[in-house]
Amino acid sequence: MSTAAPTHEHGxxxxxxxxxxxxxxxxxxxxxxxxxxxxxxxxxLMFFIGGAMALVIRAELFQPGLQIVxxxxxxxxxxxxxxxxxxxxxxxxxVGLANWLIxxxxxxxxxALPRMNNWSFWIMPFAFTLLLSTLFTAGGGPAGGWTLYPxxxxxxxxxxxxVILAVHMMGASSIMGAINIxxxxxxxxxxxxxxxxxxxxxxxxxxTAFLLVAVMPVLAGAVTMLLTDKYFGTSFFNAAGGxxxxxxxxxxxxxxxxxVYIMILPAFGVISMIIPTFARKPLFGYASMVYAxxxxxxxxxxxxxxHMFTVGMPLAGELFFMYATMLIAVPTGVKxxxxxxxxxxxxxxxxxxxxxxxxxxILFTIGGFSGLMLAIAPADFQxxxxxxxxxxxxxxxxxxAVFSIMAAAYxxxxxxxxxxxxxxxxxxxxxxxxxxxxxxxxPQHFLGLAGMxxxxxDYALQFTEFNMISTVGAFIFGISQLxxxxxxxxxxxxxxxxxxQVWEGAKGLEWTLSSPPPxxxxxxxxxxx
Amino acid sequence: xxISRIAQGGVVALGSALWGxxxxxxxxxxxxxxxxxxxISKDVYDLHMLIFWIxxxxxxxxxxxxxxxxxxxxxxxxxxxxxxxxSTVIEIIWTIIPMAIxxxxxxPATGTLxxxxxxxxxxxxxxxTGYQWRWQYDYLDQGVSFFSTLSTPQAQIxxxxxxxxxxxxEVDNPLVVPVGKKVRILTTAADVIHSWWVPDxxxxxxxxxxxINEAWTQIDKPGIYRGQCAELCGRDHGFMxxxxxxxxxxxxxxWLVQMKAQANPQTAQNKPVSLSATVPGGQTL
Numbered sequence: 161m162s163t164a165a166p167t168h169e170h171g172x173x174x175x176x177x178x179x180x181x182x183x184x185x186x187x188x189x190x191x192x193x194x195x196x197x198x199x200x201x202x203x204x205l206m207f208f209i210g211g212a213m214a215l216v217i218r219a220e221l222f223q224p225g226l227q228i229v230x231x232x233x234x235x236x237x238x239x240x241x242x243x244x245x246x247x248x249x250x251x252x253x254x255v256g257l258a259n260w261l262i263x264x265x266x267x268x269x270x271x272a273l274p275r276m277n278n279w280s281f282w283i284m285p286f287a288f289t290l291l292l293s294t295l296f297t298a299g300g301g302p303a304g305g306w307t308l309y310p311x312x313x314x315x316x317x318x319x320x321x322x323v324i325l326a327v328h329m330m331g332a333s334s335i336m337g338a339i340n341i342x343x344x345x346x347x348x349x350x351x352x353x354x355x356x357x358x359x360x361x362x363x364x365x366x367x368t369a370f371l372l373v374a375v376m377p378v379l380a381g382a383v384t385m386l387l388t389d390k391y392f393g394t395s396f397f398n399a400a401g402g403x404x405x406x407x408x409x410x411x412x413x414x415x416x417x418x419x420v421y422i423m424i425l426p427a428f429g430v431i432s433m434i435i436p437t438f439a440r441k442p443l444f445g446y447a448s449m450v451y452a453x454x455x456x457x458x459x460x461x462x463x464x465x466x467h468m469f470t471v472g473m474p475l476a477g478e479l480f481f482m483y484a485t486m487l488i489a490v491p492t493g494v495k496x497x498x499x500x501x502x503x504x505x506x507x508x509x510x511x512x513x514x515x516x517x518x519x520x521x522i523l524f525t526i527g528g529f530s531g532l533m534l535a536i537a538p539a540d541f542q543x544x545x546x547x548x549x550x551x552x553x554x555x556x557x558x559x560x561a562v563f564s565i566m567a568a569a570y571x572x573x574x575x576x577x578x579x580x581x582x583x584x585x586x587x588x589x590x591x592x593x594x595x596x597x598x599x600x601x602x603p604q605h606f607l608g609l610a611g612m613x614x615x616x617x618d619y620a621l622q623f624t625e626f627n628m629i630s631t632v633g634a635f636i637f638g639i640s641q642l643x644x645x646x647x648x649x650x651x652x653x654x655x656x657x658x659x660x661q662v663w664e665g666a667k668g669l670e671w672t673l674s675s676p677p678p679x680x681x682x683x684x685x686x687x688x689x
Numbered sequence: 690x691x692i693s694r695i696a697q698g699g700v701v702a703l704g705s706a707l708w709g710x711x712x713x714x715x716x717x718x719x720x721x722x723x724x725x726x727x728x729i730s731k732d733v734y735d736l737h738m739l740i741f742w743i744x745x746x747x748x749x750x751x752x753x754x755x756x757x758x759x760x761x762x763x764x765x766x767x768x769x770x771x772x773x774x775x776s777t778v779i780e781i782i783w784t785i786i787p788m789a790i791x792x793x794x795x796x797p798a799t800g801t802l803x804x805x806x807x808x809x810x811x812x813x814x815x816x817x818t819g820y821q822w823r824w825q826y827d828y829l830d831q832g833v834s835f836f837s838t839l840s841t842p843q844a845q846i847x848x849x850x851x852x853x854x855x856x857x858x859e860v861d862n863p864l865v866v867p868v869g870k871k872v873r874i875l876t877t878a879a880d881v882i883h884s885w886w887v888p889d890x891x892x893x894x895x896x897x898x899x900x901i902n903e904a905w906t907q908i909d910k911p912g913i914y915r916g917q918c919a920e921l922c923g924r925d926h927g928f929m930x931x932x933x934x935x936x937x938x939x940x941x942x943x944w945l946v947q948m949k950a951q952a953n954p955q956t957a958q959n960k961p962v963s964l965s966a967t968v969p970g971g972q973t974l
Contacts (some may be wrong), residue, residue: 224856225848232924305921311898312881312923399899405882406897440764442774470884470919471895472876472902475806479799486791493787494780500755501779507770508763518759522752529744536794538801539737541892542722545884545919610719611888613919616927618846620858620915622718665770 178679187282190274191679192259195281197576199256200569202284204645206248207562209292211638213241218600218634221627224619234617235303236295242306246423247330248288250557253565254426255280255337258365260576262341264670264677265359267350267686272343273336280336287329294319294326305615307416308383310397310408314390321391324383331376338372341365350669350685356450357688359668360443363450364429367457371418371425374461379415382408406471413464421460424556425453427524427564428495431517433668434571435499438514439506440665445498452491452498459488469540478537485535489528496525511663512586516567519559519594527555530605545615548608554601559594566593566644573648574662578676579655585647592640599633723888726910726935730891732801740794747790805892808905811873815864819876819883819896819918822925826864829875833948837862839928846928858915863932867941868908876902881923887916887933895920908935 179185179194189195216237220228229237259277263270271277295301299317302308316323345366349358358366385396386408395401397408428449436443443449465473465481473481499521508514530552534540543549566589574580603626612623619627658675669688673681724734762768816827823838837860844850846857853859866872876885876896886893893916894904908914916931936944 224852226846227848231927235921235924235926303923309882309921312921315881315923399897403899405899439762440770442772444773445775445780447775448780470893471897472900475803478802478806482798482802483795486795489791490784490787494784496751497783500751500758503755503758504762505758505768505771505773506762507768508759509765510763518755521755525748525751529748532744533737533740536736536740536798538733538798538805538892539740541805541894542733542737542888544893545886606718606720609722611723611916613886613917613927615921616917618857618927621852621854621856625718 188278190270190278192263192271192274192277193576193677193679195271195277196256196258196260198281199252199259199284202281203249203251203253203256203565204648206244206252206288208641208645210241210244210249211641213237213244215634215638217241218631220617221619222631223628224621224624226618229617231617232300232303235305235615236301238615239302239304239306240292240295243291243302243327244288245557246306246419247327247334248284250423250561250565251334252284254365254368254423254561255334255341257361257426257430257565257568257572258337258341261572261670262344262362262365263348264673264681265362265668266345266348266353267669267682267688268344268348269680269682270348271340272348273340276336277340280333280340283329283333283336287326287333290322290329291326294322297322307409307412308386309412310386310389310405313386321387324387327383328380331380334372335376338369338376341369342373345369350682350688352685352688356447359429360432360446360449361426361429364425364432364453367453368422368425371422371457371460375415375418375422378411379419382411382415385411406468409468409471410465413467414461416467417464418457418460420553420556421456423561424524425457427520427561428453430564430568430571431499431520434513434517434567435502435521437571437663437665437667438511438517439503439508441502441506443498444501444504445494448494449498452494455491456488459484459491463488466535466537466540469537470544482535482537486532489532489535492528496521496528509664511570512581512583512590513567513571515587515590515594516563516570519590520563520567523555523559523563523594523597527552527557527560530555543608545613546608547604547612547614550614551601551604551608554604558601559597563593569644569648571663572670573651574658575670575673575675575677577652577655578658578674579651580658581647581651581655585643589640589643589647592643593637596633596635596637596640600630600637601633603627603629603633725889725891726908726912726914727890727906728909729801729805729906730889732804733891736798736801739797743790743794805904808873808903810871811905812870813866814873814875815866816875816877816901817864817885817896819878819880819885819922819929821880821923822918822929824864824883824885824929824931825879826862828945831945831949833945833952835862835948837864837932839930841928855915857928858917858930858932860930860932863913863934865934865936865941865944866906866908867938868911868935870938871905871907873903873905876904882920883918883922883929884920885916885931886919887914887931889914889916890933893919908933911935911937 220234297318301319302316302323304313345362388394389396389398395403397403397405399405432443432449463481463485466485469478534543534552570581570586607623607626612619660675661671669686722734722737724731814829816829818825823836825836827834840859840861841857845852876894877900878896878898883896884893885896890906892904894902912935914933918926918929
């Protein structure tokens with residue numbers, strides 16, 4: 161049809177094709193910018209819901225003794241907090257960034273599969289409504305931890321099948337989002353945008369999308385087996401029926417470890433975009449960044465059992481998983497060295513995105529150090545399932561993944577909205593966040609080393625001081641996120657006009673567009689030199 | 690400016706934390722892993738400290754370069770950006786050096802792991818079974834078996850009574866073991882997965898229904914060592930502590946006699962238990 165249509169009419173068509181009016185714009189949209197916005201706002205909402213659950217946990221742990229919640233509800237909070245933050249906040253935020261940015265970074269007119277894009281977003285609100293509603297069912301929501309280990313998870317009440325269905329829906333959404341990203345990057349690049357010219361954010365998302373396609377079906381399989389074990393008389397994980405409860409852990413972590421990198425590789429991409437801009441200097445070691453990302457992705461498939469050092473694997477298995485896990489430090493180190501070298505002899509300024517990026521490099525690296533410690537299997541026999549682990553993964557996920565998302569929001573918000581955000585408020589948000597997060601999570605290292613297990617609602621008296629400090633940090637961090645939400649909303653509503661370039665040192669196709677960009681961009685492929 | 694200030698603050702905080710720890714200024718709480726009371730737990734502690742100091746050294750190097758750069762290479766100081774963006778030599782160097790450090794860490798870690806896996810020649814075997822929410826201890830060759838349950842009163846948990854010194858880390862019947870003897874510990878569970886952990890022994894081992902996991906310990910010093918279930922096991926996961934009482938071999942023998950008398954009053958006066966007679970019974974437990 162398009163070949164038959166006269167060129168004049170074709171061009172005419174586009175000039176008048178803007179967003180649909182009213183609510184139907186958002187429900188029916190196939191536009192990558194609208195869908196990106198929906199994903200980002202959804203993840204912001206989930207960030208606050210998951211954060212409120214974290215504050216319930218921290219409030220209960222402020223003092224020894226049971227004060228605020230019942231232990232069973234406490235377990236529901238730890239389980240839901242993790243599921244909401246992982247599947248509802250971090251992952252959708254990165255998919256939102258991918259939707260907004262990948263097409264305008266590679267010179268594509270939209271995502272390759274725009275209708276599926278709409279569907280993959282609109283599954284999410286239903287999945288999370290379902291998941292959160294289980295808190296109100298008889299017996300409460302899931303309370304066996306987000307890792308859903310049997311046999312414990314099979315003790316879940318009426319919530320169980322709804323939780324499994326919600327996980328399936330989230331998985332389906334992620335798989336569709338990932339397929340869309342792969343299809344877009346491989347097919348819709350501007351002809352001159354060769355693979356090794358792609359911005360690093362696009363590269364990291366390409367690799368992440370392959371990880372997602374590979375492992376989300378594994379999770380789907382694992383939870384389906386749980387479902388049949390509970391309702392259809394199978395014994396996949398039931399020892400009494402000849403099954404194997406440890407097999408679930410192997411399958412789960414075969415998904416779960418790549419999942420960890422699904423949440424951090426796009427963050428690496430974001431940071432690799434922001435540091436060069438504010439250092440006014442090209443990214444150091446672009447090619448090695450790409451290879452390091454690919455190496456990390458490969459290694460993520462062969463290290464899963466380091467989450468299971470205490471289940472009683474054979475010695476050979478423990479040695480293999482210890483060595484393989486330690487290897488990840490090499491490509492990760494390359495990345496950190498490259499970021500520092502990018503800053504070296506640059507001409508730096510410290511706007512909010514750069515502050516978050518620098519904090520990311522430092523605090524993510526601290527999380528990496530504790531990760532290296534956890535890789536040492538004999539020491540892990542002590543660290544495993546303690547607050548040391550809690551501190552470790554929160555360091556890589558909060559000042560890691562979440563800070564990168566905030567850096568990205570501040571960095572591209574002027575491009576998306578056409579308005580500058582309030583810099584002073586941004587700086588306040590940054591400093592409160594960075595102080596809050598360290599007061600919150602640093603003492604948890606001490607708690608874990610001193611012997612406090614994870615996921616307990618009450619604790620022995622020697623853990624009191626650091627738990628109190630940690631809770632104070634949690635409330636500082638949690639409340640300061642309201643500044644972020646306020647700043648984002650104010651920027652969407654108005655503010656100083658942003659230039660097209662926005663940042664002095666910004667390079668890349670997205671900065672050649674107007675701020676905000678027109679509803680449809682790159683109808684004709686741009687040239688990249 | 691602000692960043693270097695926070696860095697200074699961080700260094701001061703870290704320094705004072707280390708000072709407090711080294712001088713034992715805080716008797717109430719611990720900052721670090723316990724060295725424990727077995728040769729294995731000391732090896733584990735040494736590994737932990739080795740890798741910790743390696744991480745500190747790398748951190749000082751990397752963050753030092755970064756902060757130097759943040760201070761000197763800023764636009765407000767008139768820095769002009771260089772345009773270099775790769776160096777194959779440097780990139781090869783910073784791939785090889787971390788590899789070497791990792792190998793240096795893997796060697797002692799492997800040695801310790803191999804020693805921990807070797808549970809042969811134990812003089813005493815105890816089966817530990819996890820239940821929601823208590824532990825059962827079976828002395829397989831001695832025919833002694835009992836449950837070990839949290840003894841902290843509910844009133845303390847509900848904040849209606851003041852909390853005792855060993856709040857949540859006390860049980861009615863502790864596990865009693867002799868010092869200086871290699872004790873094999875078999876873990877399993879009757880309902881969901883639990884994990885048996887005493888930090889002073891240097892390890893934890895999951896207790897999994899349908900599995901029997903093996904570990905061992907040899908405690909050097911008499912004393913009471915406390916730990917907890919480490920794997921989420923439901924509502925009262927936080928309320929199933931592990932208490933191990935290490936006593937001299939003579940005291941242990943007395944305790945065994947006493948336990949057998951309690952369990953089976955009629956036969957308590959019988960001849961000393963022979964190993965060969967009880968082993969088959971132990972195996973079928």
